[in-house]
Amino acid sequence: MSPSRTNGSTTDELVETIPEATVARLPVYLRGLVELADGGVATVSSVELADLAGVNAANVRKDLSYLHAHGTRGVGYEVDHLIGEISFVLGGGEPSPVVIVGIGNLGRALSRYDGFVAGGFPVAGLVDADPAVVGKRIGGRTVRPVEDLPAVVAESGCTVGIIATPASAAQDAADHLVAAGIPSILNFAPSVVQVPDQVDLRQVDLATELQILGYHQHRRVAGGASVRAVG
Amino acid sequence: MSPSRTNGSTTDELVETIPEATVARLPVYLRGLVELADGGVATVSSVELADLAGVNAANVRKDLSYLHAHGTRGVGYEVDHLIGEISFVLGGGEPSPVVIVGIGNLGRALSRYDGFVAGGFPVAGLVDADPAVVGKRIGGRTVRPVEDLPAVVAESGCTVGIIATPASAAQDAADHLVAAGIPSILNFAPSVVQVPDQVDLRQVDLATELQILGYHQHRRVAGGASVRAVG
DNA sequence: GTATGTGAATAGATTCACAGCT
DNA sequence: AGCTGTGAATCTATTCACATAC
Numbered sequence: 001m002s003p004s005r006t007n008g009s010t011t012d013e014l015v016e017t018i019p020e021a022t023v024a025r026l027p028v029y030l031r032g033l034v035e036l037a038d039g040g041v042a043t044v045s046s047v048e049l050a051d052l053a054g055v056n057a058a059n060v061r062k063d064l065s066y067l068h069a070h071g072t073r074g075v076g077y078e079v080d081h082l083i084g085e086i087s088f089v090l091g092g093g094e095p096s097p098v099v100i101v102g103i104g105n106l107g108r109a110l111s112r113y114d115g116f117v118a119g120g121f122p123v124a125g126l127v128d129a130d131p132a133v134v135g136k137r138i139g140g141r142t143v144r145p146v147e148d149l150p151a152v153v154a155e156s157g158c159t160v161g162i163i164a165t166p167a168s169a170a171q172d173a174a175d176h177l178v179a180a181g182i183p184s185i186l187n188f189a190p191s192v193v194q195v196p197d198q199v200d201l202r203q204v205d206l207a208t209e210l211q212i213l214g215y216h217q218h219r220r221v222a223g224g225a226s227v228r229a230v231g
Numbered sequence: 232m233s234p235s236r237t238n239g240s241t242t243d244e245l246v247e248t249i250p251e252a253t254v255a256r257l258p259v260y261l262r263g264l265v266e267l268a269d270g271g272v273a274t275v276s277s278v279e280l281a282d283l284a285g286v287n288a289a290n291v292r293k294d295l296s297y298l299h300a301h302g303t304r305g306v307g308y309e310v311d312h313l314i315g316e317i318s319f320v321l322g323g324g325e326p327s328p329v330v331i332v333g334i335g336n337l338g339r340a341l342s343r344y345d346g347f348v349a350g351g352f353p354v355a356g357l358v359d360a361d362p363a364v365v366g367k368r369i370g371g372r373t374v375r376p377v378e379d380l381p382a383v384v385a386e387s388g389c390t391v392g393i394i395a396t397p398a399s400a401a402q403d404a405a406d407h408l409v410a411a412g413i414p415s416i417l418n419f420a421p422s423v424v425q426v427p428d429q430v431d432l433r434q435v436d437l438a439t440e441l442q443i444l445g446y447h448q449h450r451r452v453a454g455g456a457s458v459r460a461v462g
Numbered sequence: 463g464t465a466t467g468t469g470a471a472t473a474g475a476t477t478c479a480c481a482g483c484t
Numbered sequence: 485a486g487c488t489g490t491g492a493a494t495c496t497a498t499t500c501a502c503a504t505a506c
Binding site (some may be wrong): 007029045047057058061062064065070071072075076077220 | 463464465466467468
Binding site (some may be wrong): 018022023027030032051052056105106108109112113115116118119120121150159160183184186190191192194202204205206207210211212213214215216218220221222228 | 247249255257258259261262263284285320321322323324327329336337339340341343344345346349350351352390391395404407414415416417419422423431434436437438439440441442443444445446447448449450453
């Protein structure tokens with residue numbers, strides 16, 4: 001599900017490795033834990049955390065064991081400590097500023113999305129290839145030309161790029177981000193883009209998500225009969 | 232990865248079943264195939280399609296075998312035929328109108344997002360719980376109060392609900408959608424919501440995606456040493 | 463008694479490798 | 485010769501079940 005992975009060199013396995021499926025759940029645990037902490041809760045059991053995250057309790061325990069985040073038998077896990085461990089694993093506590101490429105409807109919405117700032121991903125740059133968009137101000141930031149990407153990255157220290165262009169411009173956007181030295185890219189455009197192995201790329205595809213829902217819905221309504229009628 | 236699955240009754244297995252991982256790739260194949268068809272290409276090999284989709288060729292062949300979409304040995308698959316098969320599996324060709332709950336930045340952007348219409352998911356309703364937002368017109372549609380959901384669903388025939396509220400309102404939004412009889416929900420709010428078993432729920436979590444990127448980035452930069460320094 | 467930590471069992475997905483068809 | 489279709493092997497993930505610790 002994560003399209004490109006860093007290709008493991010021979011010495012790689014010395015670094016403690018966490019399964020991809022576990023990494024994908026850690027942010028969900030973190031959210032639940034922060035809520036608990038805000039509510040003044042000091043310890044949490046794997047069953048409670050599993051409930052909050054919507055997963056199996058054994059799964060939670062195994063996931064946390066990869067972090068070496070030990071709990072206390074008969075008691076549970078210390079909420080604050082867990083928050084620290086997970087935050088550290090997910091980026092070392094440092095905020096990672098992001099630059100958004102493509103300031104259309106979606107790009108504008110993303111640039112104002114509070115969840116990014118709260119999660120430690122402040123929007124630090126906006127760029128677009130369209131001269132009609134360049135120069136506009138969105139939420140206190142000026143849209144700059146995509147050619148300025150290296151400068152924007154240098155000034156703001158962005159380490160994450162978000163592609164919010166139409167599909168036809170996505171590969172171009174990715175090329176620009178890679179050329180500017182961005183190591184992590186989140187692609188919202190509905191298109192497969194190619195990046196070098198050392199760049200980490202994730203895809204968020206809204207239409208695809210709806211189509212997956214469509215499959216289940218079709219199955220439920222149509223059942224087996226009409227499916228067979230086609231083959 | 233798909234949070235809630237319809238609980239399989241005893242007779243369920245008579246219906247031909249397609250692995251979840253395959254279903255998630257079908258929309259990507261479909262996109263590639265439509266591009267090929269637009270370019271006048273009549274047949275495609277598993278290797279070519281795999282390239283377009285960014286996956287392994289054997290994977291493509293196995294995926295297509297679940298659809299009973301047979302190719303011709305020595306030649307490949309017929310593009311038009313494949314498009315028909317995949318479209319049918321992903322919702323039977325019928326468009327599924329969607330209703331968006333929560334018309335903030337994200338909801339507005341989604342309501343204007345072209346990819347939905349193109350993919351067969353026209354936006355047919357907008358609702359919000361905030362009286363200050365209700366009544367506004369967005370792209371030719373009027374935002375209606377969330378209490379009107381049953382009426383909106385009845386009038387427009389919506390079968391998919393999109394939650395674009397803040398996290399704190401997400402469970403409420405889900406409850407409203409379920410009460411209105413919506414069977415498929417896509418949740419953009421950063422929060423785990425509970426729905427009955429028969430409702431299909433998928434989560435799209437922007438901040439989570441960034442945090443996953445953060446994990447890989449941190450690993451790459453920090454390496455093993457500083458990880459160990461904490462334990 | 464209660465909840466963790468983890469080996470073993472199970473389930474699911476990917477990839478290989480090659481027989482079989484055109 | 486070229487490409488599909490698929491069993492077998494492999495890898496990854498989830499869940500169970502229980503010994504272990506508080």
